[in-house]
Amino acid sequence: MRKLILSLALLGLAALPAAAQSIGGTYTVAGTNFDGSPYGGEATITLTSGTTCTIHWETGGSSSDGICMRNDDAFSAGYVMGKDIGLVVYKMMDDGSLHGLWTIAGKEGNGTEVLTPKK
Numbered sequence: 433m434r435k436l437i438l439s440l441a442l443l444g445l446a447a448l449p450a451a452a453q454s455i456g457g458t459y460t461v462a463g464t465n466f467d468g469s470p471y472g473g474e475a476t477i478t479l480t481s482g483t484t485c486t487i488h489w490e491t492g493g494s495s496s497d498g499i500c501m502r503n504d505d506a507f508s509a510g511y512v513m514g515k516d517i518g519l520v521v522y523k524m525m526d527d528g529s530l531h532g533l534w535t536i537a538g539k540e541g542n543g544t545e546v547l548t549p550k551k
Contacts, residue, residue, distance in 0.1 A: 455479070455502060455524070461491050463534075463545035475547055487511070507532075520545060 456479040463471050473491030477500065480486060485500045487509050496518075498511030507522040507530055522532030522545075530547040 455485065455507065455530075458550045459530070459547035460550055461489060461545060461547055463491070463543055465543050466539070466541040474550075489513075522547070 456477050459475045459477065461471075461473040461475050465471060471492040473489060475487060475489045475491075478486045478488075483502050485502075487498045487500045489496045489498075489511070494513060496511045496513035498509045498518075500507065500509035502524070505524045507524055509520050509522075511518050511520065513536075516536045518534055518536045520532050520534035522530035524530055528549045530545075532545050532547075533542045534545055535542045
């Protein structure tokens with residue numbers, strides 16, 4: 433009976449949705465700029481509580497820092513890059529990746545970005 437309960441518990445843990453997964457760590461970045469041109473790099477997310485974090489990007493020869501927050505399968509970050517202030521909103525996927533759209537205050541349009549956890 434204990435083996436059955438343990439097996440069911442382990443199956444339940446394996447089936448947890450992305451929202452229950454930890455988001456802290458290092459990610460590979462693949463994105464597109466407003467004009468559709470691609471960029472890549474790395475992002476590091478550092479947890480500051482159960483739902484909040486800091487994020488640092490190194491992309492296309494530039495760096496930016498921000499604060500971030502998770503709510504179920506939504507993950508968002510406000511950031512500063514030079515003198516620009518931006519916002520990115522991601523959806524947490526079952527494989528641990530984050531798929532998002534980003535923008536910069538005062539500019540029209542948006543870019544895309546996928547963060548893939550480094551193993």
